[in-house]
Amino acid sequence: MTGKPLILVVDDEVQIQRFLRHALDAAGYRVEPAMDAASALRAWSVLKPDLMILDLGLPDMNGKTVVGEIRQRSDLPIIVLSAHDQEQEKIAALDLGANDFIAKPFGIGELLARIRVCLRGTRPAQGAEDVLRRGDLVIDIPAHRVEAAGKPVRLTPREFDLLVLLARHPGRVMTHRQILTRIWGPAHTEDTPYLRVFIGQLRQKLEANPSDPALILTEPGVGYRMVDGV
Amino acid sequence: MTGKPLILVVDDEVQIQRFLRHALDAAGYRVEPAMDAASALRAWSVLKPDLMILDLGLPDMNGKTVVGEIRQRSDLPIIVLSAHDQEQEKIAALDLGANDFIAKPFGIGELLARIRVCLRGTRPAQGAEDVLRRGDLVIDIPAHRVEAAGKPVRLTPREFDLLVLLARHPGRVMTHRQILTRIWGPAHTEDTPYLRVFIGQLRQKLEANPSDPALILTEPGVGYRMVDGV
């Protein structure tokens, strides 16, 4: 995706095409027009655009079919336009895989802002970073995998959640209550019997010397803390 | 993120809080309420929710400030509500880092659909390739054909969709929920009975040793993951 992002504009109305072409061009995007679904799919598979703006009312094919077709094969961000502001239509388009929906008439400023959101890529539902490193520990969150001292380590789901929680707040003490509410839900906020067990299992699997922990430290009477080493 | 996604609802109007709590609960989410910006930020840092719904009109702080604060430290998906349908306000909120914007009054169905979009986790275009290769596996998407170890394999449509979905995110764990929403639609997001069946059939057809899978790995309690080997 070097240089200007390429946007595929699919709409059969000539005025809208011209309007969008000018506005997007002025905003610094490259624009590829398509007047019907067939040429849109062709242009998509050849040009590999960075984003698609799609009008639902096309002459040759239902716009929703286009969304489905593309979503089967790619994660291309799709912004759907529609003349009608029907809620059912919005829901259908979004659930088929569209990333956003705007009803006509729309403000060009809003459209540009929503384009920026799609291209910005602030998406993952987890948190700040995808891969955390703490000492010789590597936590790959999307892949759900952990390495300690270069060796891959098998962690159970709870262990993994607990480790991620601690690693996300390096150097900071997480109280028993905080840990319990975050991982076991606000119900089990009282007793801490099995929290100890899981901490122990983590140390067993991750620490070089489990009986003298260097990664997960105990803060007596308060909680646990992960070292904030690089 | 064990079980149901947790949604942080920030709004100072009691009726809206109650309305959203019921609707979101019925839709299968856990809800954490917050009436003002300060408690919202506190709840966010402690609970690490999966998504936030934020009203711009708060008593103690401008909602945009909240967006900025959070966006500095996390990629948490944020859906902004506002009483006014001012375009300038939409643009400002989106450019500050909000993922979506809905003006009141809104349809609950549309809100739920936009929540699903945010939680679906679609990343911006990462190249729509026509032919994927994973180990000795070759997936020709336009031709709808698959080869394993040089031999062509017959797959049913669902099996093919599932395989493509996994192969397009190599090394990354796809949760049960993500797989179900993207292949069977957002309706069947709960049950995982037949997902197991299809995974089993895929392994039966693709793996050299189906009882010891090397391509499609299972992440207990979370989902499935395709190896990211070249």
Added chain:
DNA sequence: CACCGTCTTTACGGAATCCTTATAACGCGG
């Protein structure tokens, strides 16, 4: 209408995980 392939549902054995409980070790103040 019968056939076929696919999709969906259900049931069950086996494995892994989670939670509980019991016991030992540690730190601290008196």
Added chain:
DNA sequence: CCGCGTTATAAGGATTCCGTAAAGACGGTG
């Protein structure tokens, strides 16, 4: 040195989760 509270470790049973097989439901086709 002793008692107390907190923490670490180990082992057991209960529960959940996964994989597999098989049978019914559905839709398209000849």
